[in-house]
Amino acid sequence: MLSLETNKVLESIAKMDVSAHFMEVCGTHTVSIARSGLKKLLPESIKLISGPGCPVCVTSQSDIDYAIALARQPGVIVATFGDMVRVPGTETSLLETKASGGKVEVVYSPLDSLNLAEAHPREQVVFLAVGFETTAPLIARTVQLAKAKGISNLSFLIMHKLIPPAMRQLLQMKEVKLDGFLLPGHVCAVIGSRPFLFLKEEFGLPGVVAGFEAEDILLALFMLAQQKKEGRAEIEIQYRRVVRQEGNPNALKAMEEVFEVGEAEWRGLGIIPHSGLVLRQSFSDFDARNRFSLEIKDSREYPLCGCGEVLRGVLAPQECPLFGTVCTPDSPVGPCMVSSEGSCAAAFHYERET
Amino acid sequence: MCLGVPVKIVEIEGQDALVESGGLRQKIRLDFVPEAQIGDYVIVHAGFAIALLEKEEALETLELLKDADVIP
Amino acid sequence: MKKEIITLAHGSGGKPTQDLIENHILPRFGNPALKQLLDSALLECPGRIAFTSDAFTVRPIFFPGGDIGKLAVSGSVNDLAALAAEPLFLSASFILEEGLEIGELDEVLESMSKTCAETGIALVTGDTKVVEKGAGDKLYIASSAIGIRRQNPDPHPSLISPGDAILITGPVGDHEIAVLQAREHFFRELELESDCAPLWPLIKSLLAAGLKVKAMRDPTRGGLATVLAELARASRLCLQIEESRVPVKSSVLAACEMLGLDPLYLACEGRMVIIVSEESAQEALTILRAHPLGAQAAIIGEVLEKPEGRALLSTRIGGRRILAPLSGEQLPRIC
Numbered sequence A: 001m002l003s004l005e006t007n008k009v010l011e012s013i014a015k016m017d018v019s020a021h022f023m024e025v026c027g028t029h030t031v032s033i034a035r036s037g038l039k040k041l042l043p044e045s046i047k048l049i050s051g052p053g054c055p056v057c058v059t060s061q062s063d064i065d066y067a068i069a070l071a072r073q074p075g076v077i078v079a080t081f082g083d084m085v086r087v088p089g090t091e092t093s094l095l096e097t098k099a100s101g102g103k104v105e106v107v108y109s110p111l112d113s114l115n116l117a118e119a120h121p122r123e124q125v126v127f128l129a130v131g132f133e134t135t136a137p138l139i140a141r142t143v144q145l146a147k148a149k150g151i152s153n154l155s156f157l158i159m160h161k162l163i164p165p166a167m168r169q170l171l172q173m174k175e176v177k178l179d180g181f182l183l184p185g186h187v188c189a190v191i192g193s194r195p196f197l198f199l200k201e202e203f204g205l206p207g208v209v210a211g212f213e214a215e216d217i218l219l220a221l222f223m224l225a226q227q228k229k230e231g232r233a234e235i236e237i238q239y240r241r242v243v244r245q246e247g248n249p250n251a252l253k254a255m256e257e258v259f260e261v262g263e264a265e266w267r268g269l270g271i272i273p274h275s276g277l278v279l280r281q282s283f284s285d286f287d288a289r290n291r292f293s294l295e296i297k298d299s300r301e302y303p304l305c306g307c308g309e310v311l312r313g314v315l316a317p318q319e320c321p322l323f324g325t326v327c328t329p330d331s332p333v334g335p336c337m338v339s340s341e342g343s344c345a346a347a348f349h350y351e352r353e354t
Numbered sequence B: 001m002c003l004g005v006p007v008k009i010v011e012i013e014g015q016d017a018l019v020e021s022g023g024l025r026q027k028i029r030l031d032f033v034p035e036a037q038i039g040d041y042v043i044v045h046a047g048f049a050i051a052l053l054e055k056e057e058a059l060e061t062l063e064l065l066k067d068a069d070v071i072p
Numbered sequence C: 001m002k003k004e005i006i007t008l009a010h011g012s013g014g015k016p017t018q019d020l021i022e023n024h025i026l027p028r029f030g031n032p033a034l035k036q037l038l039d040s041a042l043l044e045c046p047g048r049i050a051f052t053s054d055a056f057t058v059r060p061i062f063f064p065g066g067d068i069g070k071l072a073v074s075g076s077v078n079d080l081a082a083l084a085a086e087p088l089f090l091s092a093s094f095i096l097e098e099g100l101e102i103g104e105l106d107e108v109l110e111s112m113s114k115t116c117a118e119t120g121i122a123l124v125t126g127d128t129k130v131v132e133k134g135a136g137d138k139l140y141i142a143s144s145a146i147g148i149r150r151q152n153p154d155p156h157p158s159l160i161s162p163g164d165a166i167l168i169t170g171p172v173g174d175h176e177i178a179v180l181q182a183r184e185h186f187f188r189e190l191e192l193e194s195d196c197a198p199l200w201p202l203i204k205s206l207l208a209a210g211l212k213v214k215a216m217r218d219p220t221r222g223g224l225a226t227v228l229a230e231l232a233r234a235s236r237l238c239l240q241i242e243e244s245r246v247p248v249k250s251s252v253l254a255a256c257e258m259l260g261l262d263p264l265y266l267a268c269e270g271r272m273v274i275i276v277s278e279e280s281a282q283e284a285l286t287i288l289r290a291h292p293l294g295a296q297a298a299i300i301g302e303v304l305e306k307p308e309g310r311a312l313l314s315t316r317i318g319g320r321r322i323l324a325p326l327s328g329e330q331l332p333r334i335c
Helices: A004-014 A028-038 A059-070 A094-099 A111-119 A136-148 A165-172 A185-192 A194-203 A213-232 A251-258 A281-286 A308-313 A343-350 B055-067 C015-028 C066-082 C102-119 C172-184 C202-206 C224-233 C251-259 C281-289
Strands: A018-025 A048-050 A076-080 A103-106 A126-130 A154-158 A182-186 A208-212 A236-238 A258-265 A270-279 B007-013 B016-021 B024-029 B042-044 B046-052 C049-056 C086-098 C122-131 C139-149 C165-168 C215-217 C238-242 C271-275 C298-304 C311-314 C320-322
Touching: A004 A213, A018 A028, A018 A126, A018 A165, A018 A213, A018 C281, A028 A213, A028 A343, A028 C320, A059 A076, A059 A094, A059 A154, A076 A111, A094 A103, A094 A111, A111 A126, A111 A136, A111 A154, A111 C086, A126 C271, A136 A251, A136 A281, A136 B046, A154 A182, A154 A270, A154 A281, A165 A194, A165 A270, A182 A185, A182 A194, A182 A213, A185 A194, A185 A208, A185 B046, A194 A208, A194 A236, A208 A213, A251 A258, A270 A281, A308 A343, A308 C172, B016 C251, B024 B042, B024 B046, B024 C251, B042 C271, C015 C122, C049 C066, C066 C086, C066 C102, C066 C139, C066 C202, C086 C102, C086 C202, C102 C122, C102 C139, C102 C165, C172 C251, C202 C281, C224 C238, C224 C271, C224 C311, C271 C281, C281 C298
Parallel strands: A018 A048, A018 A182, A076 A103, A076 A126, A126 A154, A182 A208, A208 A236, C086 C122, C238 C311
Antiparallel strands: A258 A270, B007 B016, B007 B042, B016 B024, B042 B046, C049 C139, C086 C139, C165 C271, C165 C298, C215 C271, C238 C298, C311 C320
């Protein structure tokens, strides 16, 4: 934790007299910003906008429905990170499926699914692999271990997505005027800062890799504001104690060995080429989509759900007509209100009128 | 959820390590930081260490703060 | 040696039931009312009374720092203490699962007996029922308690006024994390005990010093934040606390980091939120800290006039945000 005179940093930012819209693309940043009350401490001229940073939130409705359909299969145990459990699919959720007899196990690490498979040899365990580049290497390693151990009753529903292509898509849509990005600290710990050079090269925008303490984010904003003031567009690293330009070669290697890049469907952004991960041929046995050929018909989002626009930064959560009335954490309409990293959940829990 | 607090490695056994934070100990894997030693600090995500903390970079952050006139 | 277990016969009302009561329950709770074993306990109640009711379904039934029995007594005592009521009488109904080891039941009863003795509350009546294996998880306890109201006017949110101080009697979240660890064994090692404890002796010391308590609540399910949100709504004032002043053990903080939990929403079973006037705050703190149950008490915030009905948190970097009551997911079977 940094010990920092936050007042002085805030003063320095204010003195710059900069007008800017910065976007964060990491759910943990969204939550940290909301929990610290940072937005109201910044000068009025600096606005923070939440982007598609929550991996559960950007999962397509048909993938959610597929996961729920798996949990309804007899003899199947779905292993998942806690976040997915309450997301409303077209008809129901994993939580409701569990309440009506489906087997859903919340796990803390993908490695737990190995133990689960070994403990239930007569059942099929399916791990819901959601997450960006921070989580993908972990699943890659788990798949390798499953193969090495010859575990035949475990498969993976791969829903991993890559952040840089989504950012490019969002910028190409030109819906929101942006002056720079807070870049995701742990995604960058894995892939480094280099994959974000396109921001500078194709769009002339600065990006700063930020840590997760409020002080880290504040410093990163200072660096972004300074770049804007000086008319620079560089990719800088605030989170130096953890992030290197080249990332983590061991994690990248694991990803490379197990996954290849393909297209993916993003809630709010549509189908984006080269933005998702797929298991390589040598690991295709572990692909749940091969092991279970389930057909998902009529997958649809709730008609008035604003998640898509919230994820693109077009709507702030509070601007969604359903926010806090029809849509609440106890009765969510879409994933943004129920995921622990969702923009709407963060706004509901921490940013309603003070 | 990205966890920001670095944890300290107190035991290593092959790919497994025991890390400590605030009196709590957790078993994690070191597949992605094979160079980590006992006494190092790592960032952990869902049971795996994903980064090793570098002392030099921590110092660079302090340099930045000096530039910003935040610390003398 | 084969372990003695609870069978359906123990719930039939016949000899095995009598045996359970006379050889396991009675010897541990020696008071005249209970010993009479009437359908109702005949009691004298000298004064205005407070009456509370609770049910305990914690899993597992034994955890570091306590067990379901200690919890049942503490929980009931604390509900009375929150109204400045001196605990007098306790009732306990046990729902036993067929197959429960009698040795485990004895341990729970022993723990209840000890906690009652520490507090001065008497177990005067109760019931035992047995359900078939699978229909109940080892042991559930339903308890009720009667206490004598010792402060006039009784503590109540309507007494709270702007300028009042908000205190907590100790670090938050120990209970929930200790139980979670006992249940799921997430961590290799965690030196943490539940804070489960009967708080009447602590509250009594405040009242004995002549201090007037404005309002109190014990932060069980939903934790500190939920209690503050409730008090703010009930009093129609603003309760504002400072993040850096809330005591949290480093192991609880570390566990929260790892599990993605917020310490402000974790259940405690041996802590009290206490609101007193600004003038009495320091004295209250001194009295609390002088008692082992309040050794780490702290003043964590103050009451403001506005915004009406809101609980707020002043954050480490100087920001301000609401403390909403807990919504969404809650860890089941915590108390």
